[in-house]
Each structure stands twice: as structure tokens, then as C-alpha cells.
Amino acid sequence: MLDLDRIGFAFQPGRWLFRGVSLTVRGGQLTAVLGPNGRGKTTLLRCAMGLLRPTEGEVHRHSPVGYVAQAHSVGFSYRVIDMITMGRVRHIRPYSTPGRRDHAAAEAALRRVGLSELADRAYPQLSGGERQLVLIARALASDSDVLILDEPASALDLRNQARVLALLRELADGGMGILLTTHHPNHALHVADQAVLMLEAEDVRVGPAASLLTDQALGQLYGVPVRTVHYDDDGVPRSVLTTRYS
Known part of the structure; x- marks a missing residue:
């Protein structure tokens, strides 16, 4: 690979x-x-x-390769599910918004890491371990x-x-x-x-x-x-x- x-x-x-x-x-x-x-x-x-x-x-x-960096911070209080949906960027055409398939992939990735109940939580409110799992889910959502x-x-x-x-x-x-x-x-x-x-x-x-x-x-x-x-x-x-x- x-x-x-x-x-x-x-x-x-x-x-x-x-x-x-x-x-x-x-x-x-x-x-x-x-x-x-x-x-x-x-x-x-x-x-x-x-x-x-x-x-x-x-x-x-x-x-395709997904990447999870060592340090990560965000300037906005995005929801967890929105953070994961960002991993679909290579599948979305320029100036388009995520579609049904993108949302389904993000939800599946969130289930894979066992955090479905946190989908609507603000990412900055999560613990360190939860944030790391969310970033892994975002990489998984890219279908890499x-x-x-x-x-x-x-x-x-x-x-x-x-x-x-x-x-x-x-x-x-x-x-x-x-x-x-x-x-x-x-x-x-x-x-x-x-x-x-x-x-x-x-x-x-x-x-x-x-x-x-x-x-x-x-x-x-x-x-x-x-x-x-x-x-x-x-x-x-x-x-x-x-x-x-x-």
C-alpha cells in the first residue's frame, strides 16, 4: 500500500x-x-x-492515505460529527456541500470508534482520549x-x-x-x-x-x-x- x-x-x-x-x-x-x-x-x-x-x-x-497529526486544535466549536465529515473533503467536488453518502460515511466512522453518542457534542469539550478517537474517525471517513x-x-x-x-x-x-x-x-x-x-x-x-x-x-x-x-x-x-x- x-x-x-x-x-x-x-x-x-x-x-x-x-x-x-x-x-x-x-x-x-x-x-x-x-x-x-x-x-x-x-x-x-x-x-x-x-x-x-x-x-x-x-x-x-x-x-489513499489518511493522516492523524500529533497536535491538533480548532478555532471554532465544531460538532463532533462535523469534524468527522471534514474527512470526506477529497470526495466532495469544489464548492459543493457534503451529501448523503458523506454523512453516512461520517456516522459509520463515528460508530467504528464507539462515540456515536457524542455526535452533537462540541469537539473542544471532549477529553483528550475522545478527541484522539474523533481524529481517527475523521481519517477513517476518508475511506483511506x-x-x-x-x-x-x-x-x-x-x-x-x-x-x-x-x-x-x-x-x-x-x-x-x-x-x-x-x-x-x-x-x-x-x-x-x-x-x-x-x-x-x-x-x-x-x-x-x-x-x-x-x-x-x-x-x-x-x-x-x-x-x-x-x-x-x-x-x-x-x-x-x-x-x-x-
Whole structure:
């Protein structure tokens, strides 16, 4: 659905933020991008989305792509259903208004994220978790096959983190291609099929999450000791990553 072919990006000539990144996002697959602040995660997503042109390499988008940015604010007190209907903009002719099909798609997207009862609420009155789900619904309403999200759970409490991540995993299992950034290796460990580790400008590693998210690699990525702890959750084997802060 989405191919990045040895792309690189430099804000100034010779000063690479990242280089030589090759990545394929497939339907039914969730890919998580990890790296410290300033390493270029958001820039990578913006190149994948088409909002930035890579300095080198090529991006091939074979399917429509929906984007959920990290930070979002609105200047007006739009209703939730109106916010979601805005996701239909590519289906609406210039100077036209949303039609029956657009309203139906927006309502279906709102049901998909479990917030139908909030359709007439003002978007600024929602909690952080509810806003994030509304923005995901807006991207879903666009009828895109690929969803790109910049740190979708970064500002959420544990309950809403779980809610958003479960939804994204469900969407991937339903056939969508999901590409997201995260500062939480545990999130990637539990929901990602594929991982991208942005260690240095010319050291970006791509591979299966289960084999790439090792203690050694994550310790190198973040510069702190990382240890994997395995435990039994009612008969289901699970793993979590822990670190020592002092």
C-alpha cells in the first residue's frame, strides 16, 4: 500500500536527519516507528504522507492515505460529527456541500470508534482520549486504506492508550495498513507487526517487531538500560520492557 524506497531528508545540504530508509507498509500490518526526540520520526511520516518531499529517494503511495497529526486544535466549536465529515473533503467536488453518502460515511466512522453518542457534542469539550478517537474517525471517513498517525497515544491516560491501541490493532487486523510513531516501546511490542528504529541518521533499522525490539537495540536507541520481563497473564505469555532511571 505504501513504499519508501531509500528515502533521506536533510534540512540543510549534507546535514541528514535520516538517510537510506526503505520501508513497506502492507494491508493488515501495523508498523511502529521509534526513536528519541529530534531523530526525525515526524518528518519521516510527513514524507510518507506527501506533506514533505524527501531530499533523496522515492515514496510510492499505492492507496489513499489518511493522516492523524500529533497536535491538533480548532478555532471554532465544531460538532463532533462535523469534524468527522471534514474527512470526506477529497470526495466532495469544489464548492459543493457534503451529501448523503458523506454523512453516512461520517456516522459509520463515528460508530467504528464507539462515540456515536457524542455526535452533537462540541469537539473542544471532549477529553483528550475522545478527541484522539474523533481524529481517527475523521481519517477513517476518508475511506483511506492506509492510516498514518503521529504519536496517537502520547498524551493519553492508560485507559485511553489501551482504547486507541486496541482500535488501531483491530483496524490492521481488518486489512488496513497502519504506520505510527510512538515513544513507548511497550506499545510497539504489543501491537506492532513491524518496527522501525531510528538510531542515527544513517542507522535506521527495519524488521519484525518481535525480533527487532531487543534489550540491546532499545538500550542503544534511548541510551538507558532496558530489560524485557516475561510473565503469565491468565495463561497467556506476555512481555514488557522496563528500564532503570537512576
